[in-house]
Amino acid sequence: MMRRKTSNMTQYKSPLLNLLHSRGHVHQCTAMEALDARTSRDVITGYMGFDATADSLHVGNMAGIMLLRRLQQTGHKPIVLMGGGTTKIGDPSGKDATRQVLSDDTINANIASIKTVFKNLLTFGDGKSDAVMVNNADWLDGLGYIPFLREVGRHFTINRMLTFDSVKLRLEREQPLTFLEFNYMIMQGYDFVELHKRYGCTLQMGGSDQWGNIINGVELGRRMRDVELFGLTTPLITTSSGAKMGKTAAGAVWLKPERLSPYDYWQYWRNTEDADVGRFLRLFTDVPLGEVAKLEQLKDAEINEAKKILAFETTKLAHGAVAAQHAADTARETFEGGGKGGDLPSYVLPVSGSVAVTDVVVALGFAASKGEAKRLIEQGGLKLNDRAITAVTATVTSGDLDSDGVARLSVGKKKHGLVRNA
Numbered sequence: 381m382m383r384r385k386t387s388n389m390t391q392y393k394s395p396l397l398n399l400l401h402s403r404g405h406v407h408q409c410t411a412m413e414a415l416d417a418r419t420s421r422d423v424i425t426g427y428m429g430f431d432a433t434a435d436s437l438h439v440g441n442m443a444g445i446m447l448l449r450r451l452q453q454t455g456h457k458p459i460v461l462m463g464g465g466t467t468k469i470g471d472p473s474g475k476d477a478t479r480q481v482l483s484d485d486t487i488n489a490n491i492a493s494i495k496t497v498f499k500n501l502l503t504f505g506d507g508k509s510d511a512v513m514v515n516n517a518d519w520l521d522g523l524g525y526i527p528f529l530r531e532v533g534r535h536f537t538i539n540r541m542l543t544f545d546s547v548k549l550r551l552e553r554e555q556p557l558t559f560l561e562f563n564y565m566i567m568q569g570y571d572f573v574e575l576h577k578r579y580g581c582t583l584q585m586g587g588s589d590q591w592g593n594i595i596n597g598v599e600l601g602r603r604m605r606d607v608e609l610f611g612l613t614t615p616l617i618t619t620s621s622g623a624k625m626g627k628t629a630a631g632a633v634w635l636k637p638e639r640l641s642p643y644d645y646w647q648y649w650r651n652t653e654d655a656d657v658g659r660f661l662r663l664f665t666d667v668p669l670g671e672v673a674k675l676e677q678l679k680d681a682e683i684n685e686a687k688k689i690l691a692f693e694t695t696k697l698a699h700g701a702v703a704a705q706h707a708a709d710t711a712r713e714t715f716e717g718g719g720k721g722g723d724l725p726s727y728v729l730p731v732s733g734s735v736a737v738t739d740v741v742v743a744l745g746f747a748a749s750k751g752e753a754k755r756l757i758e759q760g761g762l763k764l765n766d767r768a769i770t771a772v773t774a775t776v777t778s779g780d781l782d783s784d785g786v787a788r789l790s791v792g793k794k795k796h797g798l799v800r801n802a
């Protein structure tokens with residue numbers, strides 16, 4: 381029987397479920413007691429799917445990635461499923477618009493780029509609990525349309541499909557839903573069946589918005605192969621103020637350093653709201669729970685030390701210990717020593733020796749447009765070498781650079797960038 385809530389059990393037989401529960405990862409599970417029995421008795425294989433709509437994953441994906449990491453930490457085998465096939469359709473969950481259709485070359489390039497995101501998060505190999513990366517284009521691209529509808533489509537009713545949030549919410553908002561997107565849940569359900577057939581996979585994990593799609597896969601496994609499959613979701617992660625996790629004024633918080641520097645990633649976590657520090661330490665780091673309990677009790681200025689630990693540990697997972705330490709050192713020099721850390725984003729002064737401040741602000745990613753940059757100046761939020769900029773027509777010139785050929789541009793107290801000589 382399907383459940384929409386986690387079990388009332390406070391202690392599980394399974395180290396996996398104990399770990400997931402204690403660190404706040406569990407939102408829903410299809411059959412908690414049966415999954416507890418299975419994972420306490422056997423090494424299981426579980427998967428999480430990621431579509432290749434960009435060349436990097438982002439912080440919003442970290443809740444799911446950490447589920448795979450916890451699976452491996454407790455001796456089970458994770459599968460990273462790349463949606464080389466499903467990306468051609470587009471997941472309608474939480475979307476009001478049809479996704480852009482990407483070419484096969486773009487999708488494959490994105491997958492190749494995304495692979496590098498996992499190098500510090502999972503151990504890949506041929507061992508019993510080593511992770512593997514799989515592309516669902518391997519089976520979806522070769523499907524014959526009519527045979528697929530006869531074999532798989534007959535297990536899905538339109539009546540039921542219309543009740544799932546990914547479809548219902550789009551229709552309630554009177555936004556178009558293409559027939560292509562409508563097929564996404566069938567494809568995802570089939571992925572689970574195919575992964576069971578090929579790899580013995582019995583657990584699908586995902587965000588809470590994937591609950592309906594996950595249930596489809598569990599039921600399809602029972603109908604097509606007469607097997608018991610399991611689904612587990614993690615909560616939708618929002619900040620204490622209600623903001624969606626992973627979004628900033630400058631855009632998505634990407635996991636690849638080419639998209640977002642390790643320093644900016646570190647700074648994102650350093651700016652966590654006080655009330656979220658303990659929860660995020662549990663969810664997104666491996667810091668022992670006893671230490672987390674002590675850190676989240678810190679108050680006022682002392683909570684900043686816990687935020688620095690959160691920033692270091694999350695950056696270490698995404699970018700490695702060396703990059704995390706560089707980011708921490710840069711932050712310390714910048715904020716505590718008044719220096720100009722080498723990991724700060726920088727802008728090279730043009731040959732003319734002068735550039736509009738608004739151009740620099742946009743180039744550094746501190747504002748999305750010149751208009752937004754001008755508003756920052758008008759609100760008194762911009763400083764050059766710790767002196768307030770008051771004119772929207774202000775420029776940065778070679779005369780503003782110090783003996784090292786560097787000037788520091790600051791937005792508020794937490795964002796800093798450099799202007800350098802070529």
